[in-house]
Amino acid sequence: MAEPDRRIPASPASDTALALLAAFVREGVVDLVVAPGSRSQALALAAAELERAGAVRLHVRIDERGAAFLALGLAVESGRPVPIITTSGTAVANLHPAVLEAHHSGVPLIVLSADRPAELRGIRSNQTTMQPGIFAGAVRLERDVAAPEGAAGEADAATRLAREAIAAALGRDADGRPVPHPGPGPVHLNLQLREPLSSATPADSPVVASAAAAAAASAAAEARPDEPSPAVADGGAAPAHIEPGPRTIVVAGAGAGAGAEEFARDGGWPLIAEVSSGAHFGPNLVVAYRELLREPGFGDEIERVVVFGHPTLSREVPALVQRDDVETIVVAPWGIEWFNPGRRAARFERAVRTEPRPQSSEERAWVGRWVRASRMLVEAGLPTPPPPMRDGVDETGHASDFEAQREYMKAQLAAMRAPVTRRMLVDAVWSATWPHDRLLFGASRLIRDADRAVPGRRIPVHANRGLAGIDGTVATAVGVAIASQGALPGEASAATSGEPSGAADAAAVAASTANTSRGGVTRAIIGDLTLLHDAGSMLLGAGEQRPRVQLIVGNDGGGTIFDSLEVAASAPADAFDRVQFTPQHVDLAALAAAYGWSYTRATTRAELHDALGTRVDGPSILEVPLPR
Ligand SMILES: Cc1ncc(C[n+]2csc(CCOP(=O)(O)OP(=O)(O)O)c2C)c(N)n1
Known part of the structure; x- marks a missing residue:
């Protein structure tokens, strides 16, 4: 790659972007999510610089909606605030679903939206809309920040802003005390930025170095709990x-x-x-x-x-x-x-x-x-197990009655060949999950089937129940997987020999943090429409982490949750199917192949158990056909 052009004038946008992100790192931020854009380039490049120095884990996604749910999954699992960087315009609106989920579930998501300077609003400037206030009452803190001009004190102001944002996202006051109402949740910093929109960061930037040192220190100090940490453990109130x-x-x-x-x-x-x-x-x-x-x-x-x-x-x-x-x-x-x-x-x-x-x-x-x-x-509600073979076994344990033996084998085979039911599916996935794994439920029928049936088991389970949307579930699962499996940034840089020196090295660092031995597998049990709603989040760009995540898709050809509503009995069947059930016939194997995910299909009990017993090495889909 060509050397950065040193003739580009210094950019206050870049200086402030780096100061802000470095302050986030010093405040404990580990993950940054970026969706590309022009107005936000200073922030995106600062994020890349911090990743290169081993100060953060950087995740890049092109679709802001999925990017925001990825950030949500990372934040839910890690308990840490996760900033997400976007350009101006519709990009910001695409964050709204995840911001709402974070608002209702109390998840510390920090939106950093780039915007044009205020004087360019309201005159039909390209890609310019009313970003301040776009999330209405759903954010704990909102700031419409004037464009930096290169004046003294701007870096300090950015540092203060980062601190304020972190405190608000974690539901704390300026002194770090919990504020029970509204508690933790999303924050929106709308950052006006003017040209020059970026400049190169010097290789020996002390800001980057201090952030990397802070990340290494917190990685070293980090205890490794096997369970996800809540964003705020408790409100500190006397019980x-x-x-x-x-x-x-x-x-x-x-x-x-x-x-x-x-x-x-x-x-x-x-x-x-x-x-x-x-x-x-x-x-x-x-x-x-x-x-x-x-x-x-x-x-x-x-x-x-x-x-x-x-x-x-x-x-x-x-x-x-x-x-x-x-x-x-x-x-x-x-x-x-x-x-x-x-x-x-x-x-x-x-x-x-x-x-x-x-x-x-x-x-x-x-x-x-x-x-x-x-x-x-x-x-x-459990299927009757085949009767134990008692007749025809002699005292040495050998079968002497071959008829009884044949009957027994037939019953066993029938049980293994039984088609997968919802109950069988949720029971099997539940019992295949261990405390070092993560289990995520989509918002539809299968979470209710599991809720009705699965026995007590102390395992980490997640579901976006704040608003129970079917959107963003794939991205949330990937976020949970990355946060539970990836090495912390300080560790990643320590594990990489030599100084990384470019984009290829950055990709190598990212790759090295993927599929580490930390944590187990993240499984998500979701319906077919829930998968298809967020299929775009299966796009993991070149160099992005590929965590051990298995989407277990109960494919009943549409949204069968509506079949249990009273309206299913009263509405005309064809209209009901068209507008409620919404049938689909997508080839999920082809979908998986298109995005480079591995794919397995399980139609019987035996296939399901084989599939769940097989090692998951990266992103994968397990399709389980279910009757309507
Ligand atoms: C964003 C969003 N849009 C629409 C809904 C309404 N909704 C709830 S469940 C569902 C269908 C889900 O179908 P699928 O994922 O296949 O699961 P199944 O009902 O078959 O179990 C829909 C559309 C929602 N919860 N969230």
Whole structure:
């Protein structure tokens, strides 16, 4: 590549861009996401420079919508704010879906949108629109920053801006104290930039060097938890004491975390924990809660419910919370809104505790009844296993009755050849996932099937339940995979011998951080429309990381979640299919091949188990045909 042209005049845009991004690194940022553009070139080139120096992990995507969901996945998994850099115009609007999800889920996403200087707005300048305020009330902090002019103090101002942005994204005040409302979430810095839009960064830039040193120091200090860290562990509030007494149920929705399970155990109360709550485990877990909440002797005996997180997967939980004879306590360390269906909840707490204590026999019976009944209901939904071969086996263990042996083998074969059902799929993927893996659910039928069926297991599960969109799921999964598997930037540079000196080396650094031994596999269970909605996010450009991510696509030819709505029975079948089911016949093998992903198809139980038992070495699709 040609040497940078040193005659290009110094660019205040570049100086400020580098100062800003380096300050982000010093504040703990590890990942930067860039989508290319002209107005944003100073930011993009500064990001590349920081990557070259080993100060950040850089991820480049051409589609801003996918780029923003990638940033969301990285932020959710790492617990760190992730800046995303875009050019002006429609590029910024493409971030909106992920910004909204981040707003509702409390994910620290930092939008850095390049813009023309204010005087060029409103006069039909090319690619210029009303970027300030574009995310309306969905951001924790918004700044429309005047174009740098090369004046003294601009680098310091950029540093202060980065600090302010990080604090707001993490839901903290200027002194680092948690601010429970609105809590963590997205931030928008709209950066006006004027020409010259960039200039070369000197090879010995002290700003780059200080960022690299900061990254190396934090990589060295980093503990390596096996579970994703929450953006804000808790709001720091003193927990309110919840007295024993009423017949209580604990509910854990999305984002609840393991604390909900501990609370249920301390109180000795049954636990309804949605599959993506982070609390779907433990001795008090009630999986078949939908049925039991409707069952006399169970649901109707509840006197109090303590809700953690954001329950979204059933109608029964909101119905329970709205009952006149149930006292509801809603617990959330932070957030923009309280969970309050029907506005019936009477008590809201930032944190709660209850004392573990010996339980009365009545209390033990209460929790025992729920757990036992749930287990029986869940087991009733499992296929009957082939009967064990008893007849025809002599005392030495050899089969002497060949007829019995043949029958047994036939039953075994039939079980292995059984077509995959939704229940079989979610059970198999659930039990193939271990704590060092990550599991992500798309927003449709399969997450509900899993929520109804899978047993307690303490594994990291993610789902974009803030707004439950089917958009951006592929990108989110890739982000979760990269953040859980890639080496930290300081480590990456330490592991690379010699000084990297150009784009090829940058690609080598990126490649070296891919597929490291850290972490396991990220699996995403999604519907076919959810895959196709975000198929563009399968594009991993040359030199980009290719994490171990497996998209397990339950392909039923369209959106079958709508089949369970009342309208499915009343609407004309052809109209319903056309506008709700939306049939598709995409060749997923060809799609995978086009993007360079590996592809497998599993139609039977045996094929599914083989596919899940096969090592995942990079991006891959496992297609599982399902009946409608
Ligand atoms: C961005 C967005 N658009 C539309 C919807 C409404 N929606 C919910 S589920 C669904 C269909 C999903 O189909 P698929 O991924 O194939 O899963 P299945 O229903 O077959 O389980 C749609 C369109 C949504 N949640 N998000």
